[in-house]
Amino acid sequence: MSRSLHTDPLPVRAARRTAHPLDARGAHDPARRRRAGLQHKRLGRPGAAAKAPPPATPPQQPRVRACPVPPPWHHPAGPGAILKLLESLPVAAAYGLASIELRPAPAHLPPSDQPFGRYVAPGRIVLYAQPRPPWHFAGGLGATQARAFTRCGARITRHPGSLATTVHWPGGSLQRFMLMEVLLHELGHHRLQRHHGKRRERIARTRDHEAFAHHWARHHRARVLDTEVAA
Amino acid sequence: MTSRHVTLLGDAIERPGNAVALWHAAQLFGAACSFRPPMAWAGSPEWAALETAPQACSPEALAGRHARCIAFDNLPGARDVYGFRAGDDFAVMVGNERRGLSPACRAVATDAVQVPMASRRINCLNVAAAAAVALYHLCGSAGRAMQVRSQPESRRPELLLMGAGDHVELGSAIRSAAAFGWPRAWIDDREHAWFGVARPLQAEGRAAARRSRNPIHLLPCGPAQRHDFAEVVVVTAGAAAPGAVPLQRADLARGGRQLVVVPDESRVAIDCEDWQRLGQRVRFVGLDLPHPQFNRHYRFVASIVMAEVARQVGLRKPGPGPAPPGPPDYGLALERAPQVGEAVRLEDLAAY
Numbered sequence: 149m150s151r152s153l154h155t156d157p158l159p160v161r162a163a164r165r166t167a168h169p170l171d172a173r174g175a176h177d178p179a180r181r182r183r184a185g186l187q188h189k190r191l192g193r194p195g196a197a198a199k200a201p202p203p204a205t206p207p208q209q210p211r212v213r214a215c216p217v218p219p220p221w222h223h224p225a226g227p228g229a230i231l232k233l234l235e236s237l238p239v240a241a242a243y244g245l246a247s248i249e250l251r252p253a254p255a256h257l258p259p260s261d262q263p264f265g266r267y268v269a270p271g272r273i274v275l276y277a278q279p280r281p282p283w284h285f286a287g288g289l290g291a292t293q294a295r296a297f298t299r300c301g302a303r304i305t306r307h308p309g310s311l312a313t314t315v316h317w318p319g320g321s322l323q324r325f326m327l328m329e330v331l332l333h334e335l336g337h338h339r340l341q342r343h344h345g346k347r348r349e350r351i352a353r354t355r356d357h358e359a360f361a362h363h364w365a366r367h368h369r370a371r372v373l374d375t376e377v378a379a
Numbered sequence: 380m381t382s383r384h385v386t387l388l389g390d391a392i393e394r395p396g397n398a399v400a401l402w403h404a405a406q407l408f409g410a411a412c413s414f415r416p417p418m419a420w421a422g423s424p425e426w427a428a429l430e431t432a433p434q435a436c437s438p439e440a441l442a443g444r445h446a447r448c449i450a451f452d453n454l455p456g457a458r459d460v461y462g463f464r465a466g467d468d469f470a471v472m473v474g475n476e477r478r479g480l481s482p483a484c485r486a487v488a489t490d491a492v493q494v495p496m497a498s499r500r501i502n503c504l505n506v507a508a509a510a511a512v513a514l515y516h517l518c519g520s521a522g523r524a525m526q527v528r529s530q531p532e533s534r535r536p537e538l539l540l541m542g543a544g545d546h547v548e549l550g551s552a553i554r555s556a557a558a559f560g561w562p563r564a565w566i567d568d569r570e571h572a573w574f575g576v577a578r579p580l581q582a583e584g585r586a587a588a589r590r591s592r593n594p595i596h597l598l599p600c601g602p603a604q605r606h607d608f609a610e611v612v613v614v615t616a617g618a619a620a621p622g623a624v625p626l627q628r629a630d631l632a633r634g635g636r637q638l639v640v641v642p643d644e645s646r647v648a649i650d651c652e653d654w655q656r657l658g659q660r661v662r663f664v665g666l667d668l669p670h671p672q673f674n675r676h677y678r679f680v681a682s683i684v685m686a687e688v689a690r691q692v693g694l695r696k697p698g699p700g701p702a703p704p705g706p707p708d709y710g711l712a713l714e715r716a717p718q719v720g721e722a723v724r725l726e727d728l729a730a731y
Contacts, residue, residue: 262713269707288716330711337709350707357709 158343162243166207207239210271214250221277223250225326230275233327236372241335244342246271248331253277265330267337267361270347275326275334281317288313300325328369335368336361385410385518386470387510388441390484393476395420396547400507401473402429406673408514410471413441415484438472442487445470450488451513452480453503457491461690462524465490465517473510492517494686495525495694497560500592504558504682505551511679512686518669522627526693534692535560536637537608538685539600539657541567542647543677546580549573550587552641552681556595557588559689563596565638570646574599608658609636616666616680617644623665626684631664632691639688641681 156164164176174180212227227250234242253263253276266274288311289297294304301321305314317325340360344351352360387405389412392398398420405412413436420426421433442448447469450457472488474480480488494512496502504512516522528534538561543549549572556564568574573584585591610633615623631639638658642649654661666683668675 264711264713266708266710285715290714290716293714333711334709341707348706350704354709357707361709 158243159238159240162238162240163207166239166243167205169208209234210242210245211247212250213247215252217252217277220280221252222280223275223277224322225275225331226250229323229327230331233331233372236375237335237368241339241368244271244347245273245335245338248273248275250275251277264326265334267334267341269341271338271342273331273334273338275330278322278326281315281322283315283317285313285315287311289315296329297325300328328372329365332365332368333361336364339364382467383409383518384445384468385514386436386441386445387412387514388436388438388470388472388484389414389506389510390438390472390481391415391417391475391478392420392506395423395425397476397505397507398433399425399429400505400676400678401510402433403674403676404507404511404514404679407511407668407670407675407679408518409669410514410518415481438481438484438487441470441472447489448472448484448487449513449517450480450485450491451493451509452491453493453496454480454485454491457493459525460492460494460513460516460686462522463490463492463517469517471510471513471517473506473513476506495689496558497689497694498558500594501554501558501589504555505587505678507676508551508555508678508682511676512682515666515668515683516686519667523690525690526632527696528693529696531693531695532560534632534634536612536631536633536639536688537563537565537635538688539565539567539638539640540681541640541642542569542602543572543643544570544646545677546572546576546584547587548643548677550584550590551678552685553588553595553597554593555678555682555685557593559685560692561595561685563598565598565600567600567602569602570643573597603656605656606638606658608638609633609660611638611640611654611658611661612664613640613642613649613654613661614664614666614680614684615642615644615649616668616675617649617671621663623663625667626664626687629662629664630691631688632693639684641677641684643677644675644680645677 165173168175209231212230214223214227217223230248249272251274257263262278263276264278265276268274288306289304297304297315301318301324303316303318305316307314337357337360340357341347341351351357385408387401387410389398389401392401392414398414398418401414402412411434413434415438416435418433418435426433438448445468447466449465449469449471451460451471451473472480472484474484492513494504494509503509538556540549540552540556543552549566553564553566566573572580576584612629612631614626631637640654640657642652649663664684666680
């Protein structure tokens with residue numbers, strides 16, 4: 149099988165391209181450098197070999213844009229916390245991601261349909277503003293949702309004798325939820341969509357896309373937590 | 380009409396019935412008829428009944444005799460037969476039943492012309508019926524081009540095929556109806572040519588109608604059955620009924636309240652039929668054939684009428700098409716438990 153820079157595994161390709169984001173795609177191809185050296189040698193200029201690649205710069209992170217929101221809404225995870233999380237992830241996780249936007253919740257949705265985040269192909273993640281805790285709901289929470297909340301430190305209170313639920317977010321637990329559950333889940337969508345090349349096409353059924361994003365988020369959440377514990 | 384110099388060429392026709400029908404179609408329009416070999420049917424009893432020898436002709440010889448050679452087949456880039464001006468000196472070439480026109484005929488063709496088909500499953504007519512449609516439009520006045528409408532199907536009239544005496548002729552007419560886009564047709568089977576016939580006749584008729592891939596819905600209609608259509612158009616090809624209007628001047632696209640009746644005039648007496656039982660207003664339309672004294676196959680008359688109705692009904696105006704799907708978009712939102720309990724209205728609470 150012929151190999152080129154374009155057939156590199158994604159982690160290798162992502163690290164190379166994010167370190168030199170403004171270079172041409174084949175700029176650091178060793179084969180090209182070798183061919184150029186041979187050409188110079190044939191022309192009688194053996195010393196004028198192609199230049200070695202410049203030293204790598206820190207990988208460029210996606211742009212994080214925050215829209216101000218009126219109270220009682222707020223963005224639990226600010227741009228700084230988001231960039232810090234991205235630095236702790238492999239470079240390939242955010243490779244190809246154009247922007248992460250912190251936006252107000254869509255006005256057309258009722259408050260009961262509280263959105264957390266959205267991934268729009270080919271490379272846009274939207275994290276929606278959330279109301280300040282505690283959160284009060286009419287009715288109960290789904291089992292998966294309740295597990296995700298408690299995993300991040302939330303306290304869920306089901307009022308006996310009524311159909312209401314209250315969720316308390318002590319300390320930075322809400323920020324933790326937005327980063328570890330929501331942002332990682334949307335990055336999982338991006339990872340799958342990016343890996344398949346057809347970046348504007350629906351490359352998997354919604355159920356499969358969601359399942360991949362869920363497992364990807366769970367895997368990287370464990371890695372990030374291990375890193376935090378080690379630190 | 381007599382000043383025209385027209386030849387109909389059948390290209391490697393396989394079935395003797397089609398060869399005979401092509402001969403009759405040429406006679407009907409005052410054209411010469413030739414065949415490109417092979418002509419294995421030349422000794423068949425069907426052709427022997429004509430008491431004449433078939434004329435063999437090569438495409439090259441045909442091209443030397445006529446100013447234009449028109450390939451009548453659904454070839455890429457073919458123009459519609461509606462509104463096509465062929466002139467006075469031309470040859471029409473129709474192809475083999477299965478393979479269409481041969482490369483030798485295509486090579487000498489100066490024009491490619493086709494009848495636009497509305498159906499996706501039946502994409503061609505019987506070869507003799509197609510030849511009749513071609514000669515009707517090319518030998519007569521050029522007529523008008525195909526109509527373009529936003530909702531053509533709302534203009535399509537109902538169709539009644541009445542009294543056909545031959546199962547193959549009726550089958551070919553049914554095939555034409557499906558090809559021109561009729562989803563259903565009424566069949567007045569007073570001659571017992573279609574429903575409940577013997578097995579061999581049934582097989583031949585269904586094969587002529589291409590029933591294996593022909594989705595048309597056939598509705599039996601008795602000779603005494605009454606209907607209430609707003610307008611009934613009766614097509615006559617023989618002696619024109621008094622007050623009959625030419626086919627191309629008649630409005631045949633008035634929708635489902637209009638019924639177009641194509642009677643087999645060898646079996647149905649136009650004057651003796653009670654047309655008022657079919658609808659409120661009865662009009663007669665004449666085909667205006669150049670030589671109606673020759674054998675008018677039922678498939679010719681029916682296909683010519685259906686082609687004209689299909690032209691007036693028209694094709695759908697090309698639109699912008701469906702909007703392309705947006706980029707993939709996956710959202711994550713609060714997941715609520717299924718609602719439990721019962722919804723209670725305030726009025727009910729007050730009453731309680």
